[in-house]
Structures are given as C-alpha cells and as structure tokens.
Amino acid sequence: MMNTLLVALNAKYIHSNIAVRYLQKYAAPSLSRPPKILELTINNRLDFILDEIFRRSPDILLFSAYIWNVDMVRHLAAEYRKLRPDALIGAGGPEVSYESEAFLRQNPAFDLIVRGEGEETVRCLLTAIESGESWRDIPGLSVREKTGIQTNSPRPALDLAALPFPYAPDLSDAPEQIKYYESSRGCPFQCQYCLSSIEKGVRAAPLDKVFSDLTVFLQAKVRQVKFVDRTFNYDTHRALTIWRFLRDHDNGITNFHFEITAELLNRETLDFLRTVRPEQFQFEIGVQSTNPQTLKAIRRQNNWTALCAIVREIKSFRNIHQHLDLIAGLPYENYESFHRSFNDVYALEPEQFQLGFLKILKGAGLFHDQKKYGLVSRDYPPFEVLYTPELPYEDTLRLKAVEEMVEQYYNSGRFVHTLRWLFSRLEDPFLFYQSLGDRFVSEGRQYESQSLEQRYDFFYRFCEQLPGINAADLAQYLKLDYCLHQRPKRHPDWFPGPDAAALRQRALLFLGREEDRTRYLPDYPQTDPKLLYKLVHLEPFSFDVLNQTEKPVVLLFDYRRRDLLGNARVQPVTLPASE
16 A cells, blocks of 8 residues: 655745645545645755655655755755655646656656646546556646656646535634635636736636535634635626625634735725725735836736725725735836836735735746847756846845845834835935945845844834934834834834833833723733733833823833734823823
C-alpha cells in the first residue's frame, strides 16, 4: 500500500495552503490510504524539512510549487531522491505547470509534473497506482520517460460543484492560520502580468455549496477568511448575493477579504455595502498604474474616474478597509510616470497601499513579451524585473526604498494620525517617501532590523526638519499613534512626558470611581483599579489631537478593544484633581 505525502511550504506561518487540502480531500474517497499533508514554511531550515519528510517515508512525494518556494522544492526533491531512489516524486502549481518539460529536463529528481488544476489528475494518478494500473498517459501530467519528456493531453476543467470544503470540519488543521476560500476560478480580464489571464472565462461554485462552506467559518468565528477569487465581483448579482448572506449571518468577528474590480460596483451594491458591520469586509483593488499607455500594453481595463469615485464613496462609509496596489517595472512606466501613479493612488487614502515590483511569471503574457518590451528580470525566483528601457536599475533600487518606507510608516497602521497631519501641510507624498527612503539608506539603516522605538525616533528626526512642520505638534501626533498600539514603557527624549507619579495618582482615582468605570470602561465592572491601571493607559496631550482643537486633553486607551489594524479604543476623559 503506497504512502503519499503532499508537501506545502508557505511563505509565512500565518498562511494556509488550500491546494494540498483540495488534493487530499478530493482523492480520499477513492483510496484505501488517503494522502497525508506536511505543511511548513520557507522559514524552516531545509534540513529540518527534509528530516520531516523522511520521518514520514513517502513512496509518493508531491510538492505544491510556487514562486516563493520553488528553489527549496528543487533542493528537497534532489535530497530525498538520494534517500529514497525508488520514490515517485512530482510537483504541481503555477511555478511548474507552464514550463513543465523544461522543469523536468532541468531537475532530474522529478518524475512528473501535474499541470493546471490538480484535483482530478492527482486522484487518477493515485488510484491507478493503488490498483496497479498504468498512470503514465493520464491527462494533465508531464512525465519523465527513458526516451524523453512526455506531455499528456490537458485535463478538462473541473466542475466546482465537486470541489470539497478544503479544511477539517472543525478547522483544527489550521487553528491559527488565515483561512483561504475560492468560490470561483478564472478571470474575465486579460491582464498580461497575471496567470489568471491564461484561463478563458470564469467558473463558479454553486451558491448553496458556497453558503454551506461559509457557514463553517462563521460558526467557528474565525478571525479572517481570504477569498482567492481573482475578480470576486465579476458577476455583480452573484457577488451581492454572497455579501448579503454574509451580512445576514454575521457573527460579529469574522473579516472577509475580497479582490474586486471597483468599477463593477453598481448603485444597488454600493448602497448595500454602506450597511455592513465595520471591519466585516475588506477589499483589494488592483490599480497597477494610472499611465494610459502602460494600461493598454498590459490590457488592464481601468476607468480611473469611476474607480476614484467608488473608492472615495466606500471610504466615506467608514466600515470597509480598502487595499490598493501599484506595480513598478511595467512597460512604458518611467520614474516620473510612477511618481504620478503613486500620488494618484495615495490621494485616495487607502487603508493599505501595496507597492509591488513586476514579476515575470511563467506562462503570463509578459513572460512571452519580455523582449518586445525590453523587460530584464532576475533569473531566480521571484523573477522580479531589474530594469526596463524606461526604468533603469538605479531607479528600481530607489523605488525599493520608497516601498520599504511605505510599508513601515503607512501600511503598518502605526503612523496614521501623524501622516494625515503631515500631508495637510505637505504637497507631494511621493517626494516625502522618496526623501525618507534616501535618508534611511544614507544612514545605513537597511542593514539592520529597526526596533519600534528606532522607527519612531528616525521618523521624528526626519520630519522635524521639514519646512512648515512644528516639531512640538509633530511629537504630540506621534505620541498618539504610539499609544494607540501599546502602553509606552518610556517617553522618547523628543517630547516631555508627564509627571508619572502625579498622573498615576489621578488615574487611580479616576479608575476607582464606579461612575467613571461604568461610563468609559463598561467591560471592567469589578476590576481592581491597580490591575485596571495595567490594562489601560491614560496620557495627557497639550492639545486635542483627535479633534484638532487647542484645548489640552487626557486620552484613555483600552488595549483589550482593538480594531482590525490593532488600534486601541481611545476616548477623551476628565481626570480628578490630585488629592
């Protein structure tokens, strides 16, 4: 009886791999011995992963290969081949599907590649092996033969009604990880940097199946479910039906992430979205560029005017986080063009602003058109563009520093109030992050990990020198952003802290008064004031940083009540005078 192991190496521990789960669940009813799963991360040592594979001693070893793990997969297959020369070793996934013959020629440890969707192909492979039948002509496989590489006919697309729920019924196989879910496969668009452009059309799972699957997540009260549908709202009516189901069955906890096309949201949908619970939904919206020539080259159909209007309207609802994306290194986009694209998107004030660099993915349109557009990329994963005719490597490198600054200071969510205040006084966001990145690199900070305190200190030192910036006001906004995420263990030297003893005395008096606890901290009705003092934080400010008025204020931060970005609940309070 053959022992099969499906190996997933995720980019982070918090991720979960639904591909290997689909393969396991789909094949299990047809086998006397279903496959097992080994799920680790690329941060595990190669030796550790090899040891864990060998402990399970699979006769059939199948890897889930992606751009972030394919090098490790190659090494692991080669090493396991030494340990088990008789094993059948294969891989599937986007990083091996589209150049399967070349991959097999370059990697002799592999016996086969599963091309495209793997559920039915892997089921047929394993049932054939278990029953002693020939498997080498199974559709969807590329197979190493003695005479060369044999590429079998493609596998017909799967009816998604047959797709199993990927996780254990009680979700015990991914207790702490983000849960991923797909209600459709394919994409109606033809974006040339994306693998989804290869598949024509969209297939959707039946709504009754989708509702049944989503009920499992809702009943378990998982923190987040990420839909991996490439364009979730390709069918406006279907998307609205699913969103209504989620709103009507909301558990008050679970957040659902969707990749959408904003311009497809009609008036009925927008009016509905206004009604959902804050933080129940978050949207990822790919802009990629606002350069018309670039968008035409990559076949990206953006209606920028409509997109801006819809993103701004959703932002006005104050209940849905929006993530907007740009890609550097696309055809015809030079440094100044990217500068404009950056400022165009930044003006929309998304909760997350993702800057990525073009990756030349095997099988995608730009993979075949590299020479046409003069795109020069790395030869190793993740195959990022080094330079283009419009964007020399010096500019790419500078944009890397901009990306790092946006990640640390914008996307971290730890500088929201400070940045909003700064950009009420500064005109060009891109130039700000560019200058911040230049300073970061010139001081050699890219060589070492920065503590949170170092990041705040560096930011203050940079911003205090900017024209028109009042250093004292800057310090107050930075203090607000800092306190929203954690109790300050010490006050940095660039702003004066309160008299700690006097503040503690007044805080304990405040926390000891039942009427104040009932009004401001109803979740702590019987908590001892000294214990409560350790759970919350009270901080005085020289002016009202929440409402931008001159009156001094004391703010109460409750760290047990946080939003999706980790911000503590904050409210102004009046402290009693010291006794």
